[in-house]
Amino acid sequence: MTTSEVEHAEVIAGHFGPYGGRFVPEALTSALDQLDAAFQVAIADPDFGIQLAGLERDYTGRPSPLTRAWRFGKYCNDAHIYFKREDLNHTGSHKINNALGQVLLAQRMGKTRVIAETGAGQHGVATATAAALLGLECAVYMGEEDTRRQALNVARMKLLGAEVIAVTNGSRTLKDAINEAMRDWVASVDSTHYVLGTVTGPSPFPDMVRHFHSVIGRESREQILAIEGRLPDAVAACVGGGSNAMGLFSGFIDDPNVQLRGYEAGGDGVETGRHAARFSAGSPGVLHGARTYVMQDKWGQTIPSHSISAGLDYPGVGPEHAWLHDTGRAIYEPVNDAEAMEAFALCSRTEGIIPAIETAHGLAGVIRLGKELGPDSVIVLNLSGRGDKDVATAARWFGIELEHSESGISIELAEGR
Amino acid sequence: MNPTKTGTIRRAFSDAKSEGRALLIGYLPAGFPTLDQSIELVQAMCDGGVDLIEVGLPYSDPLMDGPVIQQAVDQALTNGATPESVLRVVKAVADRGIVPVVMSYWNPIEQFGVENFARELQQAGGVGVITPDLTIEEGQPWIAAAEAHEIDPIFLVAPSSTNERISKICHDTRGFVYAASTMGVTGARDQVSNMAPELVDRVRQCTDLPIAVGLGVSNGVQAAEIAQYADGVIVGSAFVKAATAGGVAAVLELARELAQGVRQGG
Numbered sequence: 001m002t003t004s005e006v007e008h009a010e011v012i013a014g015h016f017g018p019y020g021g022r023f024v025p026e027a028l029t030s031a032l033d034q035l036d037a038a039f040q041v042a043i044a045d046p047d048f049g050i051q052l053a054g055l056e057r058d059y060t061g062r063p064s065p066l067t068r069a070w071r072f073g074k075y076c077n078d079a080h081i082y083f084k085r086e087d088l089n090h091t092g093s094h095k096i097n098n099a100l101g102q103v104l105l106a107q108r109m110g111k112t113r114v115i116a117e118t119g120a121g122q123h124g125v126a127t128a129t130a131a132a133l134l135g136l137e138c139a140v141y142m143g144e145e146d147t148r149r150q151a152l153n154v155a156r157m158k159l160l161g162a163e164v165i166a167v168t169n170g171s172r173t174l175k176d177a178i179n180e181a182m183r184d185w186v187a188s189v190d191s192t193h194y195v196l197g198t199v200t201g202p203s204p205f206p207d208m209v210r211h212f213h214s215v216i217g218r219e220s221r222e223q224i225l226a227i228e229g230r231l232p233d234a235v236a237a238c239v240g241g242g243s244n245a246m247g248l249f250s251g252f253i254d255d256p257n258v259q260l261r262g263y264e265a266g267g268d269g270v271e272t273g274r275h276a277a278r279f280s281a282g283s284p285g286v287l288h289g290a291r292t293y294v295m296q297d298k299w300g301q302t303i304p305s306h307s308i309s310a311g312l313d314y315p316g317v318g319p320e321h322a323w324l325h326d327t328g329r330a331i332y333e334p335v336n337d338a339e340a341m342e343a344f345a346l347c348s349r350t351e352g353i354i355p356a357i358e359t360a361h362g363l364a365g366v367i368r369l370g371k372e373l374g375p376d377s378v379i380v381l382n383l384s385g386r387g388d389k390d391v392a393t394a395a396r397w398f399g400i401e402l403e404h405s406e407s408g409i410s411i412e413l414a415e416g417r
Numbered sequence: 418m419n420p421t422k423t424g425t426i427r428r429a430f431s432d433a434k435s436e437g438r439a440l441l442i443g444y445l446p447a448g449f450p451t452l453d454q455s456i457e458l459v460q461a462m463c464d465g466g467v468d469l470i471e472v473g474l475p476y477s478d479p480l481m482d483g484p485v486i487q488q489a490v491d492q493a494l495t496n497g498a499t500p501e502s503v504l505r506v507v508k509a510v511a512d513r514g515i516v517p518v519v520m521s522y523w524n525p526i527e528q529f530g531v532e533n534f535a536r537e538l539q540q541a542g543g544v545g546v547i548t549p550d551l552t553i554e555e556g557q558p559w560i561a562a563a564e565a566h567e568i569d570p571i572f573l574v575a576p577s578s579t580n581e582r583i584s585k586i587c588h589d590t591r592g593f594v595y596a597a598s599t600m601g602v603t604g605a606r607d608q609v610s611n612m613a614p615e616l617v618d619r620v621r622q623c624t625d626l627p628i629a630v631g632l633g634v635s636n637g638v639q640a641a642e643i644a645q646y647a648d649g650v651i652v653g654s655a656f657v658k659a660a661t662a663g664g665v666a667a668v669l670e671l672a673r674e675l676a677q678g679v680r681q682g683g
Contacts, residue, residue, distance in 0.1 A: 021554070021555050022552050022554065022555060023523050023550050023551060023552065023555055024550055024552065025480070025481045025549055025550055025573070025575070025597075026552070026572070026573045026574060026575045026577075026578055026582075026586070026597065027575035027576070027577055027597060027600050027601075028577075029552060029575075029577070029578065029582065030575075030577040030578065030579060030582070031577065169487060169491075170477065170478070170491075175478065179478055179479075179480045182480045183480060183481075183483070183602045186481070186600060186601055186602060187599075187600055187601035187602065188600075189577065189600065190600075285524050285527065285528060286523050286524040286527060286550075287478065287524065288478070288480070289550075294524075296524070296528065298528065299499050299500060299525055299528060299529070300476075300524040300525040300526075300527065300528030300529070301476065301477040301494065301525070302477040302478055
């Protein structure tokens with residue numbers, strides 16, 4: 001067995017070393033057991049695989065291309081930079097991979113309704129899309145602060161027939177949206193599946209969500225071998241909950257010479273306390289059903305996170321990342337708002353790709369990585385999402401005046417007028 | 418009080434049973450709305466006839482709680498509630514001769530230190546801890562620490578729990594079994610779920626531990642109804658609501674009404 005297979009052997013019953021597990025109200029335990037059983041049966045069932053692969057090909061548009069970023073690469077010390085183009089998926093990000101997988105599973109389980117939490121809105125849009133396609137009712141919980149930051153995605157979800165519930169508790173962001181979705185699920189579990197959007201939460205979610213995103217890593221591995229004739233020196237991704245990163249990492253985890261690099265949100269700077277840098281400034285604890293790295297005070301109260309990117313603005317992280325961090329298999333670094341936005345602009349101008357602000361954190365990381373690994377090193381970045389949803393935020397950041405005031409557009413769309 | 422606390426909770430249940438009634442259990446978050454006021458409020462609960470008090474440890478992400486308790490713990494946290502506040506309230510309850518237990522989500526206990534928490538709670542006079550998001554699978558280190566400090570670890574069962582799970586949960590639970598009457602979060606409801614009697618029945622077949630029913634109980638009539646089939650009646654959100662609306666006087670009045678209720682049904 002390889003080293004990582006030995007490590008994987010320790011990954012038993014929903015745990016990743018000391019991380020993961022299930023910290024949930026008893027009312028949810030049976031539902032999680034049933035979900036785990038249905039998931040295991042589904043992934044062993046060729047029909048399910050064929051159905052999902054068919055949707056990925058004909059609906060999502062997979063495989064997504066692997067694009068050499070020639071001009072952006074010049075700013076990365078001439079490293080060979082490749083973008084895994086999850087931004088070209090239907091709905092504009094990697095999130096559709098998991099949403100289709102889970103909603104298909106929910107349908108198999110006889111559920112008639114799905115719920116989801118969303119931060120940037122991409123997972124909410126992906127779930128609303130999958131629910132529309134497969135004919136399930138859909139409700140999406142979103143922090144009120146995020147409904148304002150991501151008004152365009154709120155409108156998209158409504159157009160897709162989903163109910164969007166603005167959460168006004170706590171910090172009014174992703175963390176609070178997850179609390180509300182869990183509360184809904186406890187009361188509705190007979191009819192409803194909770195489509196958790198990232199590799200966090202109680203077992204089996206981290207395993208299941210990674211599984212549905214592992215297509216990113218599989219494709220990337222094949223594609224880079226075909227283009228470069230060798231494995232990359234590093235694969236990189238931004239890490240909020242960490243689903244796009246886990247999807248990419250999973251294709252290379254057994255290749256010890258491929259470095260795994262994750263970039264979390266440094267916000268205003270880790271030293272300011274206004275950030276979402278769980279590995280730099282958090283510690284092991286329990287949040288939303290799993291043990292992982294958490295931003296918390298000495299009493300175990302969650303500290304609200306901060307980031308210009310709604311999708312990375314979360315005080316916890318997937319438990320498998322916590323384990324990859326502790327074992328040293330993956331390395332995580334914070335990227336501040338300003339550095340991310342600089343990379344956002346650079347990518348837009350050099351490659352003609354406006355990335356999601358989440359993804360821009362990974363782009364900033366790749367610029368550093370190119371300097372570290374040297375010219376001609378081969379680096380694959382998961383270009384996890386496109387930046388259409390972020391145009392208003394970016395315009396404000398760069399001082400570009402919009403013809404209509406941003407709030408004017410937002411309100412009209414958000415209220416579906 | 419008996420210097421050996423193990424068994425305090427069970428004795429409270431058997432004393433109530435010998436009086437032909439159910440045990441009345443009340444919940445209030447420590448530090449709500451302030452530490453001093455929360456002590457006055459639990460004292461009113463004690464004076465009004467509550468037999469066992471669940472002192473809540475306020476937590477930032479209470480995912481099993483409805484809006485009433487969410488707002489109360491937010492207020493408590495804003496006003497500086499810490500585990501220290503919880504221990505102070507526990508001590509105040511013990512000093513009144515009433516049985517104190519703590520209700521806490523898991524992370525604050527893990528960060529305090531499992532062993533330290535059990536020891537300090539024992540020193541404050543606490544005799545049990547209810548952990549609404551700790552499964553028995555993850556709870557084994559806690560169960561060992563609790564046992565070492567004569568603290569009863571109290572776990573929940575739900576209508577969705579299989580008989581096999583109920584049996585495992587009862588095996589690891591001490592003091593009493595907390596039966597969540599409904600699939601949902603905390604909060605007063607007009608009617609107590611009709612799933613509760615069936616759940617209590619299933620738990621009875623697994624254990625001789627006392628069984629208390631919570632979630633949704635808000636008045637004397639409901640308390641009387643539950644007292645007909647359960648050993649204890651748990652009231653949470655209704656006390657928080659009363660405290661918000663009418664302070665100590667309203668809490669005392671509610672406690673009296675419920676205390677009468679558990680005596681009518683038993």
